[in-house]
Amino acid sequence: MASAWDYIVIGAGSAGCAVAHGLARHGAGAVLVLEAGPSDRTALVKMPFGLVWMLGDRRRDWCYRSAPQSGLGGRTLAIPRGRMLGGSSSINSMVWFRGRAADFDGWRVPGWSWADVAPAFDEVEDLLKPTRLRGAHALTEALSGLFPDNDPDAIPHPDRESAGVFAFNLSDGRRRSAADAFLRPAQALGVTVRTGAEVARLRCSGDRIGGVVLADGTELSARCGVVLCAGAIGSPALLLASGFGPAGDLRDAGIDPVADLPGIGANLHDHPGAGLHYEGPGSGYGLAPALWPRWAMAPLQWALSGRGILASPTVEGGGFFNARGDAAPPDVQSHFIPFRLPHDGRKHALKQGYFADVCLCRPASRGALRLSRQGLEIDLGLFRDESDLDTLTAGWLRLRALLAGADLGSHRAPEISPGPAVATEEEARAHIRATAGTAYHPVGTLRMGQDGSAPVTPGLRLRGVDGLWVADASVMPAVTSANTNAPSMMIGHRAGRLIAEAA
Ligand SMILES: Cc1cc2nc3c(=O)[nH]c(=O)nc-3n(C[C@H](O)[C@H](O)[C@H](O)COP(=O)(O)OP(=O)(O)OC[C@H]3O[C@@H](n4cnc5c(N)ncnc54)[C@H](O)[C@@H]3O)c2cc1C
Structure with a gap:
């Protein structure tokens, strides 16, 4: 099948919008962004207090729920995630923090030290103008x-x-989301965006990802590759559903393993x-x-x-x-x-x-995201x-x-x-x-690192697989010391350039 797209970006969230913008700015070719949720064109997104009415509304919030937390006496917790253009940057409180320089240096991932990431934060802030x-x-x-x-x-x-x-990241009392700062400018540069397009799984032949299959069965191909930006819950969930993950768990869940990658879904943590x-x-x-x-x-x-x-x-x-x-x-x-x-x-x-x-700021506890016959199990591992x-x-x-x-x-x-x-x-x-609850900052489920046990390489490629990059909060090896939106955008912003240059 001839492909209309060079790159498919899955998820128009904080990072995905920045990836699309980066690919477009660096002339990476025909880019399609697939977003499961609807558009963000409602006053509730623009109005800062509007998030109160969007949380818990399944049209714009994935409304995940954690597994019972033994550290919390068996309670389960709500895990809201934005489900629309802008992703969680369209539903969050817009608090803006880069984190500490020591957070990034502490990741010990080549190319992601503070000195490496600080210029990207500068560029992101030129567009978002946090005040x-x-x-x-x-x-x-x-x-x-x-x-x-x-x-x-x-x-x-x-x-x-x-x-x-x-x-x-507010401007004149109105939300300035990743969709405002990156996606609409990317569309002006020719990027195509489809809403209501939930990706069910990745299409692969051999060890190469060639495209995606949507929930309605539509198949789409990408000549150069797919960039996974579905967030710290959505990205590992999609990989597991596509047969990438711990082989034993996948078989138990009734999925034929494509690649045995035990690190997928591990290292889940939050504040x-x-x-x-x-x-x-x-x-x-x-x-x-x-x-x-x-x-x-x-x-x-x-x-x-x-x-x-x-x-x-x-x-x-x-x-x-x-x-x-x-x-x-x-x-x-x-x-x-x-x-x-x-x-x-x-x-x-x-x-x-x-x-x-x-x-x-820097929790030591770790949980995991797993797939079983019962569905997705999100264990935050609190305490x-x-x-x-x-x-x-x-x-x-x-x-x-x-x-x-x-x-x-x-x-x-x-x-x-x-x-x-x-x-x-x-x-x-x-x-x-x-x-206790969380600050809604889940990260780390597709940790990047140089060691073989990290599922994502420092170049943001899924280890051992061609044609697939991951760029969102899931790749953080450890959560930053403050809110995670700015770091997620920084990751997306750097990824766009990195992927375009790799081509
Ligand atoms: C209620 C709330 C308040 C928060 N407050 C703050 C704050 O004030 N400051 C701060 O810094 N951080 C805050 N955060 C956290 C911050 O917003 C996130 O860390 C950040 O947005 C994560 O970016 P991301 O790109 O990894 O994921 P997201 O922005 O969540 O993007 C993922 C996108 O992928 C889409 N998607 C998922 N699965 C699929 C699929 N299968 N097919 C197609 N599309 C898919 C989703 O719909 C979504 O649009 C908050 C989060 C929430 C939920």
Whole structure:
């Protein structure tokens, strides 16, 4: 069959959009992007607060669920992932962090040190233009007082104890996603994009990938190859469904193995986190009657000026600190949300409040993604390494003490969850096991590395297979110390050039 395409990119998410743009800019030929979800043309994507209504909606969220987590007393967790143009960059909170230079140096992957990746971050930021959030709530602004000598206008950094308002990929109060920054410019350069095109498996002949098969049975060929950008859950899932992975597991799942690659799906990890809820009149945002006039005005205010409550991306700021207060670099990140979040099963309580969490920057625990006859099993492996729970508990207690001592002025409210019933370290530990979640930053399931056990090479090729590259959050050997959108875009941005140059 003659092929119309030189490259097929699977997934128009944070990385996939950047890959398509890179391929187009470097004249790689005819590029087709296949996205399972719909277009991103809805006000909920553009409006920063809109993510609240998209999460859990199966049209735009894959709504994955984890396997029961033994470290969390057997609880399962929601794993939201964007399912539309822009992928998770169309549903996320837009917090912008590169991570620490030491994160990338620590990967020990040739070509991916800080010196290698920093210029790509510069180029990505030229397009995304992340800036300090304007119009943050007074509570968020007050966070800069958490640590002495903190410049109130400086954006916190994972290298040092710091707190305040974060930077976001927002422009005039509107989301600027990977689709805005990369995909639409790529389309202007001739890239073709198909939505509603879910890839069911890869087509291979011998050890070469020649194209894809869509869920509706349509077969598409790619002369030069396929770039897999379906994310840290979607990319390994697609490889497993195509017969690439641990051969024993594949046979058990009723799939004929094409290549025995035990590393596929291994090394799954995320930033675990646990929070504190505060509630009281005159504090943060919420559905309290006192705020109804502001909510009533909010849609028009946002539409006309990009300001108001609906311009809040929910997370507005936070900080980085050492859980035990040591001089060592920060090992936890806090996200601050100046909204009363549900914590007692009442989603729509008519109250005001605020919320802060603490997440581990560099978790030691690892889980795995597997395919069985029952379907996809996503084991996040939370607290499998007990030291993670130790550090998170210490960080949670320190965050609580920091907020108790902060100058929050008239906006201060009492802690209502967990409240005074959880006071000792032992009680905090049990509470965290019972309530912890993740920051929605799964990575690592197709780790890149030079060693033979890494399924992806430093050149982003699936090991031992021709015509297939992987470029998304799945290739990170270890999660970066902060939010993962910018690093995912950086990976996609570098991949586009790298793949075009390889051709
Ligand atoms: C709710 C939420 C909030 C977050 N908040 C932040 C934040 O504030 N800051 C931050 O830095 N990070 C945040 N993150 C994480 C960040 O958005 C992700 O790490 C990043 O977007 C991952 O990029 P990716 O390219 O690997 O995957 P994605 O952006 O998820 O892209 C994968 C794409 O592939 C598509 N796809 C999957 N399978 C198939 C298939 N079989 N066929 C065709 N298409 C397919 C998907 O629909 C999706 O469009 C958040 C994530 C979520 C879910």
